[in-house]
Amino acid sequence: MPTLNGFLAKHRMVHVTDLDRWLRMTGRRSETYRTQILKTLCDNGTLVRVRRGLYAQVGTNAAADPYELATSMMPDALMAGRTALDVRNAVPPDRRSKVCIVFTKAISAGRGLTWQGVTMRPIRHPAALVRTGRCLVETEPVANNGGRPLRTASVERAFVDMLERPRMNGGWHELMTVVTAVPSLDLDRTVWYLKQLENATTAAKLGWILERHNERFGVGQQVLSSIERMRPRGPHYLSRTHRQSGRLLRRWNLVVPPEFL
Numbered sequence: 001m002p003t004l005n006g007f008l009a010k011h012r013m014v015h016v017t018d019l020d021r022w023l024r025m026t027g028r029r030s031e032t033y034r035t036q037i038l039k040t041l042c043d044n045g046t047l048v049r050v051r052r053g054l055y056a057q058v059g060t061n062a063a064a065d066p067y068e069l070a071t072s073m074m075p076d077a078l079m080a081g082r083t084a085l086d087v088r089n090a091v092p093p094d095r096r097s098k099v100c101i102v103f104t105k106a107i108s109a110g111r112g113l114t115w116q117g118v119t120m121r122p123i124r125h126p127a128a129l130v131r132t133g134r135c136l137v138e139t140e141p142v143a144n145n146g147g148r149p150l151r152t153a154s155v156e157r158a159f160v161d162m163l164e165r166p167r168m169n170g171g172w173h174e175l176m177t178v179v180t181a182v183p184s185l186d187l188d189r190t191v192w193y194l195k196q197l198e199n200a201t202t203a204a205k206l207g208w209i210l211e212r213h214n215e216r217f218g219v220g221q222q223v224l225s226s227i228e229r230m231r232p233r234g235p236h237y238l239s240r241t242h243r244q245s246g247r248l249l250r251r252w253n254l255v256v257p258p259e260f261l
Contacts, residue, residue: 002026004037012064013072014047014055056115066100066118067150073113074122078103078139078151081169082178084158087142087150091181101168103135103153123168126161128198138193155182156190163205164197172238172260179209185217191226203230204252205238211251228252 007022008014019037023029038055041047047055054072056064064072067087071077083101085091104122113120125135138157141149153161159182162169169175187210194206207227210219228251235248237255246257 008046008057012057013068014057015072016053050113050115064115065145066115066120068144068148069113069115070100070102070120070122071148071150073120074102074104076104076151077122078125078136078153079142080123080153081158081162081165082174084153084161085155085178085182087144087152088155088158090155090158090183091178099170121168123165126164126197126199128196132196134196137196138189154189154193156186157193159185160190160193160197160202160206163209164199164202166239176260179213180216187217187219187223191223194227194230200230200232201236201240201254203227204232204236204254207231208249208252208254208256 002022002025007019011018016034016038019034020029023034038047042049042055045059046057048058050056050069051073056069056072067079067083070079079087079101080103081101082091082094083099086093098118099121100118101121101123103125105125124130129135129137136151138154139151140154142152144150159179162175162178166172166175169178190206190210194203207224207230210217210227211224213219214224231251232253235253235255237244238246238257238260244255244257246255247261248255
């Protein structure tokens with residue numbers, strides 16, 4: 001006979017629907033019995049209620065982490081930007097990071113929710129990917145410490161996505177630190193993904209960054225020239241929200257503040 005402990009061992013996040021399915025399998029399905037189980041588990045500290053119909057294990061080796069919580073709250077969640085690099089162990093962990101960044105269609109789900117000191121930050125998929133139905137390009141499931149696999153952006157996609165939305169990933173000072181921590185890039189995949197975004201400003205940012213770090217990433221002139229063809233026709237600011245004055249890099253039509261030159 002399946003036991004409750006056996007069920008909990010397989011579910012760090014407990015959905016009411018999952019518990020109901022298990023109770024039907026054991027022949028003990030009733031709303032009253034389910035409510036009693038959940039109350040007992042919450043009272044003894046095994047579970048904590050996250051929101052209506054969703055509970056998380058706490059205080060054990062099976063405790064859910066913030067990334068797993070995000071995928072439980074938003075089934076279409078895609079680990080993005082700096083979070084994707086963290087999930088993949090592509091850069092050294094940032095102990096200061098208190099944000100879990102995910103792309104999702106359920107944009108309001110979990111907004112502002114904090115778990116284990118980490119705040120969920122759902123953001124919309126890039127408009128060009130939504131328009132073409134290609135939101136999952138350059139992604140794959142990644143194992144997550146024994147929990148359910150996490151749909152995660154590739155290193156190349158995460159790198160470009162951070163440049164497209166720097167404010168959501170800690171701002172430019174933080175991004176400059178992350179850029180120097182990324183060990184390598186598949187440049188063909190990086191440029192291919194950039195083309196899917198159809199975003200001239202992001203192209204200018206990527207071209208500038210790769211030109212600046214051409215030795216680290218082994219960037220040739222052919223790669224830079226292909227990105228250059230995607231740059232904006234007129235000057236664009238490094239930050240669209242804070243149009244800070246700086247030097248115009250004519251190759252990229254990008255205005256970059258002196259502190260980043």
